[in-house]
Amino acid sequence: xxxxxxxxxxxxxxxxxxxxxxxxxxxxxxxxxxxxxxxxxxxxxxxxxxxxxxxxxxxxxxxxxxxxxxxxxxxxxxxxxxxxxxxxxxxxxxxxxxxxxxxxxxxxxxxxxxxxxxxxxxxxxxxxxxxxxxxxxxxxxxxxxxxxxxxxxxxxxxxxxxxxxxxxxxxxxxxxxxxxxxxxxxxxxxxxxxxxxxxxxxxxxxxxxxxxxxxxxxxxxxxxxxxxxxxxxxxxxxxxxxxxxxxxxxxxxx
Numbered sequence: 001x002x003x004x005x006x007x008x009x010x011x012x013x014x015x016x017x018x019x020x021x022x023x024x025x026x027x028x029x030x031x032x033x034x035x036x037x038x039x040x041x042x043x044x045x046x047x048x049x050x051x052x053x054x055x056x057x058x059x060x061x062x063x064x065x066x067x068x069x070x071x072x073x074x075x076x077x078x079x080x081x082x083x084x085x086x087x088x089x090x091x092x093x094x095x096x097x098x099x100x101x102x103x104x105x106x107x108x109x110x111x112x113x114x115x116x117x118x119x120x121x122x123x124x125x126x127x128x129x130x131x132x133x134x135x136x137x138x139x140x141x142x143x144x145x146x147x148x149x150x151x152x153x154x155x156x157x158x159x160x161x162x163x164x165x166x167x168x169x170x171x172x173x174x175x176x177x178x179x180x181x182x183x184x185x186x187x188x189x190x191x192x193x194x195x196x197x198x199x200x201x202x203x204x205x206x207x208x209x210x211x212x213x214x215x216x217x218x219x220x221x222x223x224x225x226x227x228x229x230x231x232x233x234x235x236x237x238x239x240x241x242x243x244x245x246x247x248x249x250x251x252x253x254x
Contacts, residue, residue, distance in 0.1 A: 001227050003213060003234040005241045009201035013046020016199045016235040020047070020129060021054035023195050024062065027126040033061040033097065035123045037185065037193060038089060039139070040067070040081040042169045043131035045088075047199040047235075052092035059094040065120060067130065068140040068184040069104035071155070079171035080104070102153070102183045109183055113153040120152045120189070128193035132200045135161040136208045136221035140184035145222035152189040156182055168204075187225050196232040198223075203239035210243040 006012040027034035038048075066085065075082040082101050090099060100119055106112035135142060142159040163178040172178045190196070200209055212223035213234065226232050 001213075001229055001232045001234065003236060003241070003244075005236045005238065007238055009046050009237045012199060012201055012235045012237045014050050016047040016129075016197055016233075017050030017054060019233060019235075020051055020127060020197050021057055023127045023197070024054075024057055028058055028061050031126075033063065034126045035063045035065070037065045037067055037125055037128035037130075037190070038085060039128075039130045040084045041131055043199050043201060043205070044129065046201070047129065047197075048088050052089060057093075059096055062096050063098045063123060064089075064096055064100065065116075065123070065125070065185075066099075066101045067128075067190075068182055069102035070179040071104050071109050071181040071183060072179050074105045075101075079166065104183060109155050109181070113151065113155060113183055116153045116183075117151060125193040126195065128190055128196045130190065130196060130198045132198060132205060132208050132212055132223040133162055134165045134204055134208055135159060136211055136223050137162055138187060138190060138222045138225065140182040141187050141222045143220045143222055145187055145219045147187055147219045147222075147225065149186050150188055151186055153183055154186050156184045158182055187222060191225055191229055194231065196226065196229055198226065198232065198234045200234060200240050201237045203242060205240045206243040209234075209236060209240050210245075214245060 006015060024034045069081050073080050103112050130138060140156050140158060142162050158180055163175060166172060166178050167175050211221045215221055215224055217224045217227050
């Protein structure tokens with residue numbers, strides 16, 4: 001795991017997108033295709049805005065998997081992550097080979113997990129774009145996260161800190177509107193990715209970043225699992241890195 005610190009979230013996004021595009025192009029060059037996981041939320045705004053403009057990516061060879069989705073939300077809901085990815089990614093790039101979304105409004109959430117699990121089993125992931133939540137979650141794996149399950153997608157409960165983060169970011173009008181469950185990619189499935197790029201801006205993430213990067217690997221801070229990944233880069237801005245024990249210069253690699 002390596003961390004890179006930038007002065008602003010815009011610089012963070014540009015650098016993370018460049019690293020992601022390089023990884024996608026490399027997978028296409030060596031294997032003829034790329035399989036990627038995309039995250040959503042405010043942390044991904046700058047990264048995805050840059051990635052959609054990357055040069056030389058043959059998007060027609062890329063298969064995308066969706067990281068997580070609220071249970072009970074349809075694809076037209078303002079907070080739907082399917083809506084987010086369609087508007088901020090799919091509508092801005094050439095048609096992908098395939099895009100596998102999590103259908104949060106499926107009648108049977110476990111059956112939806114089973115459907116996705118069958119699909120992703122045949123698609124080793126080349127690149128996962130992720131963020132870190134204010135409560136240290138990775139995807140919607142809130143603490144204490146399940147570090148043991150080998151199932152790729154699982155049904156999870158959302159804790160109050162996670163739900164308040166979604167409210168604070170403006171996705172919902174009131175806390176009671178925020179769903180209490182989601183379908184999420186599991187920790188083990190994320191860690192199976194060949195390469196992981198985490199974009200984590202903003203001071204409100206500083207404590208979670210410190211716990212994830214400098215604390216023990218524990219399911220009470222699910223993002224700490226990234227410490228054990230051999231090819232993970234954490235892109236931070238000055239605000240999100242403000243509580244780390246060791247600072248570095250702009251764009252520096254630690």
